[in-house]
Amino acid sequence: MDPQLERQVETIRNLVDSYMSIINKCIRDLIPKTIMHLMVNNVKDFINSELLAQLYSSEDQNTLMEESAEQAQRRDEMLRMYQALKEALVIISDINTATTFTPAPPPVDDSWIQHTRRRPPPAVPGRPS
Numbered sequence: 001m002d003p004q005l006e007r008q009v010e011t012i013r014n015l016v017d018s019y020m021s022i023i024n025k026c027i028r029d030l031i032p033k034t035i036m037h038l039m040v041n042n043v044k045d046f047i048n049s050e051l052l053a054q055l056y057s058s059e060d061q062n063t064l065m066e067e068s069a070e071q072a073q074r075r076d077e078m079l080r081m082y083q084a085l086k087e088a089l090v091i092i093s094d095i096n097t098a099t100t101f102t103p104a105p106p107p108v109d110d111s112w113i114q115h116t117r118r119r120p121p122p123a124v125p126g127r128p129s
Contacts, residue, residue: 058064067075
């Protein structure tokens, strides 16, 4: 075979391999996205057609909006806690307004006290001072 033809064949083979690897990567990226898209759309259609129809066909729709006993108990507990905290804030604000601040007295003037100084030790004869 002609060496130039072999190089061209090898170049085309490399290009095709590169192209196929790009296509393979794109397909691997798109498959999970497509599956999720189809699943989400199917679930959305099921909810719209089946579940909502069942929900609206129930006799008493007002019972669907009623508060459960657990939620009512929790709401009452939160309201009691709110009232208790409100009362605590009132008590704290009363304490803050009833408390007075007395500034510290000025420093004492002790200039009239005679401070005794230490005398230097007596000079020893024969020693220079």
